[in-house]
Structure formats: structure tokens, C-alpha cells
Amino acid sequence: MASVDECRQALQDLAARLDRDAETVRERVDLDRTLACRITDLDTxxxxRLTNGRLVGLTDGDDPKAKIAMSTSxxxxxxxxxxxxxxxxxxxxxxxxxKANPFDLMKLRKLL
Structure with missing residues (x-):
């Protein structure tokens, strides 16, 4: 099981990767949505926010009103x-x- 710090670092690495490729990401997925990543085995x-091809404002804690919510170990x-x-x-x-609305899921698929 990975630690909370390792998960935080992984998300920061993802944010840095998206930042480097922001223009390409923005061309493929033009979203401005709040995002929550729930780590089920760590209860954290x-x-x-996913905006302009970037993941910004990454911080600890849940956002129960997030428009896009991912849960995983x-x-x-x-x-x-x-x-x-x-x-x-x-x-x-x-x-x-x-969990996201169907239109957002279709756009997110372009990132996958």
C-alpha cells in the first residue's frame, strides 16, 4: 500500500506532466471542472481543478461537490x-x- 505522501507526489507529477503538455491536452479536452481523487484504502x-489543460490548485482533502470524482486504491x-x-x-x-456527467466522461476518454 502506497502512503499518502506517495499519492500526493503522484498527483503532483501528473499535474506537472499536464502543465508541460497543456496546449495538447487543451486541444483534446477542453474542460473547466473541479476534480476530486479519493484514495479508498487510505481514507483520504x-x-x-482541471482547467485549460492543466491540473491546478491541487490540495489535500475531499471536495464533495467536485464535478469529476475518481475513487481508487x-x-x-x-x-x-x-x-x-x-x-x-x-x-x-x-x-x-x-463519476462525472456523460459529456465530461466522453471528453475525458480522449485523455485515456
Whole structure:
């Protein structure tokens, strides 16, 4: 099981990667939504905002009103960010759950 600090670092790494590729991401997925990432085995969460192809304002704690909410285990989060776990297979196997409106999900698929 990964630690809270490892999960935080993984999300910060993801934010840095999106920042480097913001223009490409924005072309593929033009969203401005709040985002929550809930780590089920650590009973913790992080939240931020996906906007202009970037993940900004990443901080500890849940956002119950987030427009996009992902739930997963700490190890699966680390594997997803590292590219070691395919998101489509993880969702099909119920290792990852993403709650969002259908239009947002269609846009998010372009990132996957």
C-alpha cells in the first residue's frame, strides 16, 4: 500500500506532466471542472481543478461537490500515473471509479 505522501507526489507529477503538455491536452479536452481523487484504502482525498489543460490548485482533502470524482486504491493511483495500469481496463475491473456527467466522461476518454 502506497502512503499518502506517495499519492500526493503522484498527483503532483501528473499535474506537472499536464502543465508541460497543456496546449495538447487543451486541444483534446477542453474542460473547466473541479476534480476530486479519493484514495479508498487510505481514507483520504485530494482535490483541484482541471482547467485549460492543466491540473491546478491541487490540495489535500475531499471536495464533495467536485464535478469529476475518481475513487481508487493508493497502489492503483500510483500505477495509473506511472502508466503501468490501463485506465479502461481498471474501470472495467472496478479498480477505478469515475463519476462525472456523460459529456465530461466522453471528453475525458480522449485523455485515456
Amino acid at each position: 482525498a485530494f482535490h483541484g 493508493s497502489d492503483d493511483l500510483i500505477a495509473l500515473v506511472r502508466g503501468e495500469l490501463d485506465i479502461t481496463k481498471a474501470i472495467a475491473a472496478r479498480r477505478v471509479s469515475i
